[in-house]
Amino acid sequence: MTGGTGNIVAPLPFPTAARRELADGQLRANLRRATHTIRDKRLRVVGEVPDWEALRRSGAAIKDDVLARMPELLEQFEAAAIAAGATVHWARDSTEACAVVTGLVQQTGSTEVVKVKSMATQEIGLNEALAEAGIAAVETDLAELIVQLADDTPSHILVPAIHYNRRQIRDIFASRMPGVDVASLTDEPAALAEAARRHLRAKFLSARVAISGANFAIAETGTLAVVESEGNGRMCLTLPETLISVVGVEKLLPTFRDLEVFLQLLPRSSTGERMNPYTSLWTGVTPGDGPQTLHIVLVDNGRTETLADPVGRQALRCIRCSACLNVCPVYERVGGHAYGSVYPGPIGAILSPQMTGPDAGANRTLPYASTLCGACFDACPVRIDIPQVLVHLRQRGVDARRGRPSAERTAMQAMSWVMRDRRRYAAALRAARRGSAPLRWVTGRRGQVRRLPWPLSAWTASRDAPLPAAETFRDWWAGRDRSTHGGGRS
């Protein structure tokens, strides 16, 4: 077993990266507009489905079955895919996966590949690896293309360019897209789409190799599925001679019928559409039709480690719909780059540290990037209890560091010790009240303090703090008890 590697390691602690992103007002405005639009749409179309809750439960149950029978289902998938004419490869981590794919492209002699939008290839850093080998990878998903042209990294699972508005996109196209007619290019969505279409059409027609991921991999039949909106993926999946599909091992579904559940859950959760415009399914190769060579690279990259945690493994049910990102108040303020991983937002906060192990880079800070507000759990089509896993990962982190000194743990232990005894607790309350009495003299209005010492200075940096009351509740109760019942207890 190895921990996952690649673009799932946060280079900076979340609070630091978040501060950087928060400084960008334009980013925040773009994110707010985009996430609120998708989340409203999602709520509307999900509301149309009377058995939505039952569907979610089915989705979760099917995926749990996959997680319980992973080795068996993978072998079944492999056998079925080979029988249908595919070649199956296995990769333990991102380095192995990139090496396999690069080698396969090199065998074809091509120096350019077209790509279907895929999280798995982003996760393993495939474009960078191909570039190093002198192979140009052309992203054909519109948003992915924008990010690629801008030399940027995606900031959202589904809408990688969510952090740009159309004015900014127009400028990216004008300066970076080869052969674009700058003079006539406006920031109208139709004009931008037309420019991209012209640019991509040439690529589709010349490409001999395509690289895709897969939304689903059906064990029973060896079938792969890609669900998309633009149809560019289908061009890649049908025109080139060679197709290389990079698939995370958790993408399995046991049977073809299971698609019925997921093809309802996914589009409504991700784009707020009743059904996505293009669903492409392919099983091995078909002589005279479509790619004549199909390679499937099955990637582990930390998934087996994630599977080993009985609470955290539910993160592997994820179908990458991004609904949790769009409802997350933290994501809405800071965007995807703050998470430092290709899996941002609530799911990234639990998935990345599990796949890499918590000590990779700054991934240890990710489980704290949440207020535990619970909006993500409500939105998730496969019922991943993200708040529960966040707390669980925090516990794992705390337990792993029991041997090391920490001011926080000392404080937590002291508080727990005080609070588990009535007299200690009452005395502590009284002391806190008395200790704050001098503050009452010096603070301004309404018993609010403007500045507290570290670490609570983080609190008073942006809000006033309330003072302990002049009389605790239990003292009031004791006094009342005495006056009404004529006898004292305290």
Place this chain on the structure above:
Amino acid sequence: MRIALFVTCVNDLVFPGTGRAVVRILERLGHTVEFPLEQSCCGQMHANSGYRAESLPLVRGFVDTFTGYDAVVAPSGSCVAMVRDSYPRLAESDPGLAAAVTDLAPRVYELSELLVDVLGVTDVGASFPHRVTYHPTCHGLRMLRLGDRPLRLLRAVRGLDLVDLPGAQECCGFGGTFAVKNADVSAAMLTDKCTAVCDTGAAYVAAADNSCLAHIGGGLSRRNRSSPAPGVRAIHYAEILAGTGQERS
């Protein structure tokens, strides 16, 4: 019916007025409230920050303190959610404790649940002649599913003008230690919440959780410092239902 008040540690020390309000409401409705002095803290901050081992004695303490009562009421959505949602998981490793939690947790109520569901009242005979907006804190909204219970109680208050809070369902950014560990993000969320609150034109923003209110109230107080107008005040809705019409203390 033996009703015990779990006042919560934050209320005991910082917002005792909320506890007094709960006592006043229930006594006005003809019930006797008991306050077991053994109570302290539900352990939420420990558990949510990852200190499971440190939270467990507090879970035990809570269960020992309240097991004998027919109902336990707390004026804190997040502490009640802690008992109902997290206690069963925390107690898993100890069968005796787990059984006690299973028995007790369903009888632990947030104030509006006790009033509306158990006691069957929506009009508690209060009067509060002010414009009020209500923030349905995350734990009340998504873990306890309080729904419109607090709103029904507030609508029945004499003289109270209840106005909608835009984006009410959005988190205020408190999140326990999140407010300190991710202070910048928390502050950005707080700013948006305070703006929404101020835009309603209400004199008070009410909620079912003094932790969130301390955060929102602290943000409003900071805003108010720079303006001569009185500004919006944060108040626990129990204090409105107690009918004093006075400011929180």
